[in-house]
Amino acid sequence: MKKSPIQNLIILSMITLYIVGAGYVVLYGAKFYTTMIKESELSLNTHSALLYFNNRLKQHDAPDQITLISANGITALCFAQDGYYTMVYELDGYLVEQSSETALIDPLDSQKILPLSALSFTFEDHGITIHYTDQSGKPISLRYTLITSGASS
Numbered sequence: 570m571k572k573s574p575i576q577n578l579i580i581l582s583m584i585t586l587y588i589v590g591a592g593y594v595v596l597y598g599a600k601f602y603t604t605m606i607k608e609s610e611l612s613l614n615t616h617s618a619l620l621y622f623n624n625r626l627k628q629h630d631a632p633d634q635i636t637l638i639s640a641n642g643i644t645a646l647c648f649a650q651d652g653y654y655t656m657v658y659e660l661d662g663y664l665v666e667q668s669s670e671t672a673l674i675d676p677l678d679s680q681k682i683l684p685l686s687a688l689s690f691t692f693e694d695h696g697i698t699i700h701y702t703d704q705s706g707k708p709i710s711l712r713y714t715l716i717t718s719g720a721s722s
Contacts (some may be wrong), residue, residue: 611705614683618664621682622699622711625657630716635697637690640674646690646697647672659688659701 629635629648636647638656645658645667654672658665658679665679687702696714703709 611703614685615703615709617683618685618701618703618709619711621664622713625655626697626713626715632717635715636672637692638672638674643674643676644690645674646699657682659686662686664688664701 625646625648626635629650634649636649638645638647643658643660645656648655648657649672652670654669656667656669656672656674658667658674660676660679662684664682664685665676666682667675667679669675669678684704685701687700687708689700691698691700696712699711699713701709
């Protein structure tokens with residue numbers, strides 16, 4: 570039994586349609602994957618900042634262990650413990666941390682933690698509010714109540 574040219578054209582059209590459809594599925598899947606990775610990274614950075622500040626503030630919630638210091642236009646949250654100081658501040662679009670034996674801000678000794686900008690701290694009513702802008706430009710405020718009222722600015 571011989572195939573007609575119309576049958577060959579239909580088979581060729583079906584194969585072409587299958588290949589084009591598979592290509593669209595692959596492209597859609599790649600776009601979906603890229604979007605999910607970006608959203609996951611933003612969520613992780615937001616969650617990481619929350620956990621970072623939560624852990625730091627709980628570790629140092631004692632009289633005179635949490636203060637604000639300023640130098641060279643940089644305002645840092647300073648945690649003091651056993652003669653060492655850890656300063657946390659924003660530098661060049663990153664949350665940075667600096668540890669030393671003195672409470673002096675030195676950007677050259679800082680270590681990048683995660684990307685964020687417009688970081689500010691406010692002590693009020695036995696607590697601290699931390700304001701910053703995440704990578705997507707969304708402003709975020711974190712409010713922590715401190716057990717001790719020893720925080721000072």
